[in-house]
Amino acid sequence: MAINEVLKALKGAFPTAQVVLPGTDAFTALNTSYLSKAQADLQPRAIFLPRDRDDVIKFIRVIGPYTLQGSVKFAVRGAGQQPALGCNNVDDGITVDLRNLTGILLKDNDATVSIGAGERWGEVYSKLQEKGLAVTGSRSGMGGIGGLALSGGLSFFSTREGFITDNVTNFEVVLASGEVINANANKNTDLFVSLRGGGNNFAIVTRYDMRTFKQGKFWGGAVFYFPNSFPSQVEAYVKELKDPEATNETHIMLGAGYSATFAQISEIMCMNQVYYTREVESPPILDPFVNMQPQLDHMRSVRMLDLVDAAKEQASQGSSTSRVSYINTTVKADVPTLMAAYETYVNALGPLKAIEGLTTSFTLQAYPKSLLAMTESAGGNSLGIDPLEGPLMSILLLSFWQNKEDDDKIHSTFKSVIEAVDQDAATRGTAVSYKYMNYAAPFQDPINSYGKESKAKLQATSKKYDPEGLFQKGVSGGWKLLG
Numbered sequence: 296m297a298i299n300e301v302l303k304a305l306k307g308a309f310p311t312a313q314v315v316l317p318g319t320d321a322f323t324a325l326n327t328s329y330l331s332k333a334q335a336d337l338q339p340r341a342i343f344l345p346r347d348r349d350d351v352i353k354f355i356r357v358i359g360p361y362t363l364q365g366s367v368k369f370a371v372r373g374a375g376q377q378p379a380l381g382c383n384n385v386d387d388g389i390t391v392d393l394r395n396l397t398g399i400l401l402k403d404n405d406a407t408v409s410i411g412a413g414e415r416w417g418e419v420y421s422k423l424q425e426k427g428l429a430v431t432g433s434r435s436g437m438g439g440i441g442g443l444a445l446s447g448g449l450s451f452f453s454t455r456e457g458f459i460t461d462n463v464t465n466f467e468v469v470l471a472s473g474e475v476i477n478a479n480a481n482k483n484t485d486l487f488v489s490l491r492g493g494g495n496n497f498a499i500v501t502r503y504d505m506r507t508f509k510q511g512k513f514w515g516g517a518v519f520y521f522p523n524s525f526p527s528q529v530e531a532y533v534k535e536l537k538d539p540e541a542t543n544e545t546h547i548m549l550g551a552g553y554s555a556t557f558a559q560i561s562e563i564m565c566m567n568q569v570y571y572t573r574e575v576e577s578p579p580i581l582d583p584f585v586n587m588q589p590q591l592d593h594m595r596s597v598r599m600l601d602l603v604d605a606a607k608e609q610a611s612q613g614s615s616t617s618r619v620s621y622i623n624t625t626v627k628a629d630v631p632t633l634m635a636a637y638e639t640y641v642n643a644l645g646p647l648k649a650i651e652g653l654t655t656s657f658t659l660q661a662y663p664k665s666l667l668a669m670t671e672s673a674g675g676n677s678l679g680i681d682p683l684e685g686p687l688m689s690i691l692l693l694s695f696w697q698n699k700e701d702d703d704k705i706h707s708t709f710k711s712v713i714e715a716v717d718q719d720a721a722t723r724g725t726a727v728s729y730k731y732m733n734y735a736a737p738f739q740d741p742i743n744s745y746g747k748e749s750k751a752k753l754q755a756t757s758k759k760y761d762p763e764g765l766f767q768k769g770v771s772g773g774w775k776l777l778g
């Protein structure tokens with residue numbers, strides 16, 4: 296079988312420790328180190344650990360011919376924090392785990408930071424913070440760079456600094472041919488724009504260069520409260536987004552959800568995560584989002600933070616001991632649409648509450664006009680969002696649970712909720728096609744959601760840089776361009 300030949304070739308080409316085989320402790324540790332424990336349902340025939348870019352080149356050259364014959368699949372993994380099953384792991388194939396491609400280097404007089412593809416945001420923040428700098432990256436220090444730098448992404452600073460992907464100034468990649476090229480505003484610009492939203496469709500990225508900016512402490516944290524206040528929170532959020540004078544220093548997420556832990560206090564608990572990204576204590580603009588009553592005072596964490604603290608606090612909400620799913624949609628920032636979406640979500644929860652270990656949430660995160668407007672000056676991306684449609688709202692349904700038997704119930708319930716939300720928004724004239732790849736369920740189609748024009752450009756980029764379709768045929772996980 297071709298996979299056996301690939302394994303033999305990899306074992307011949309690399310030291311034993313880099314080709315980790317099932318049945319070893321090292322394999323078990325790696326294959327169970329994803330955010331969602333469901334990824335470990337997939338059993339690769341080997342996990343390959345490149346030490347550097349040259350190893351990635353060698354790997355692509357070894358596996359390429361077998362993959363192009365259609366018989367051997369591989370997966371590319373950053374930090375493994377995206378839960379969509381199979382987007383970063385593969386059954387019966389080879390998983391390339393980039394964790395050892397480390398390195399964080401300031402350059403261009405500290406205007407840019409070069410980040411190895413195996414880094415996590417927390418490491419990047421620690422290094423930059425020593426110099427009073429930051430980048431726009433995941434709110435969770437545990438998150439890997441690739442999942443967000445290749446898909447869009449919101450950060451603490453995105454109202455002011457734009458999408459995470461729009462802040463990547465250069466991608467160093469290994470193409471299907473094994474050639475290393477850089478994609479930026481001057482070189483291979485079609486690939487540069489395509490990678491900003493195109494996921495794992497074109498190459499293995501080995502390094503990201505990102506724009507840095509000065510950043511001091513900032514104000515923010517979480518507030519827990521009860522659902523009778525949620526409608527007024529949604530109203531305040533939309534009002535703020537639509538205010539032509541709105542500051543670009545706020546970052547607000549409104550969440551409501553169910554967890555057995557809180558069920559004795561309230562069936563639904565709400566949580567706002569709010570930030571004002573300058574060193575200003577209790578900024579009045581955040582008052583509506585932190586002062587609602589009643590609230591759980593003992594859980595309130597709003598305070599002066601630095602980026603490292605803030606990213607640690609968010610990372611503590613991640614778990615690798617549960618099965619995890621994300622599903623999302625986008626609508627216009629419209630109160631009746633958002634409230635209808637919330638009601639649809641809450642009404643669907645009843646039959647799920649008995650599921651062991653269930654924690655689920657409905658989270659609203661804005662794409663403010665200021666963020667959407669920055670894409671063009673940053674050189675463009677492939678998300679296909681018309682900035683004139685803004686402000687927009689991302690609706691994310693996030694779930695954690697324990698057992699595989701409950702997968703179908705969770706997936707089908709939340710698929711129906713998202714479909715109903717989209718249908719309702721369509722009747723109100725507030726529907727938006729865009730689905731965020733990083734929050735997409737495996738059965739969603741973010742690439743199609745970018746629109747025909749953007750998809751056609753992505754396909755043209757694939758034909759140019761990967762003419763034989765290695766990343767289309769070989770990398771089965773993620774969202775492909777040819778469907």
Ligand SMILES: Cc1cc2nc3c(=O)[nH]c(=O)nc-3n(C[C@H](O)[C@H](O)[C@H](O)COP(=O)(O)OP(=O)(O)OC[C@H]3O[C@@H](n4cnc5c(N)ncnc54)[C@H](O)[C@@H]3O)c2cc1C
Nearest residue numbers: 373374375376377434435438439441442448449495500613
């Ligand atoms: C507590 C918590 C907080 C979070 N905060 C945020 C947030 O602030 N903003 C936000 O937008 N999301 C956030 N997320 C979502 C999370 O960060 C992501 O799901 C993200 O995708 C993780 O990136 P990763 O590199 O670990 O991805 P992985 O799971 O390793 O990979 C994701 C996808 O990218 C591809 N990929 C990764 N690296 C490469 C590469 N080098 N070359 C080619 N393809 C590659 C993979 O093949 C895969 O398809 C959060 C999640 C949690 C649990």
